[in-house]
Amino acid sequence: MPKPYPREFRDDVVKVARNREPGVLLKQIATDFGISESCLTNWLKTADVEDGLKPGTSAVDHAELREAKKRIRLLEQENEVLRRAAAYLSQANLPGKGSSHS
The missing domain is CATH 1.20.5 (Single alpha-helices involved in coiled-coils or other helix-helix interfaces)
Structure with a gap:
């Protein structure tokens, strides 16, 4: 199992992904940060739950x-x-x- 990324890094990537310019794809942001698109998608889903934007268990x-x-x-x-x-x-x-x- 790969070593988890630091919390600060994940938070920064999520912030960039949430505030991206129109037309910028998640795939490009993931590539820029050296992570997979599925990883970024999971981080966004988790952040939405943690921030109370979507239902789920924080x-x-x-x-x-x-x-x-x-x-x-x-x-x-x-x-x-x-x-x-x-x-x-x-x-x-x-x-x-x-x-x-x-």
Whole structure:
């Protein structure tokens, strides 16, 4: 996998592409910056989402979602442990099981 371009470079290329003169093709801008046209197209799509111009999941939203999913998994594991502990303790406290009451 190729090394990612620096954020500042991507931002500059997107700015040039968005503010291009009429008739200037994305392909030419991509060539001028030494990237592929598909790469530039992807950067523009990502920038549109990040800037709120198009619907989608921004990088911040994606990071928050990933953290929320990790937290949910942890809480589900903790809940399972507590459920098992409660079941074990309720069995241990039943009359006639482990106690000397008759």
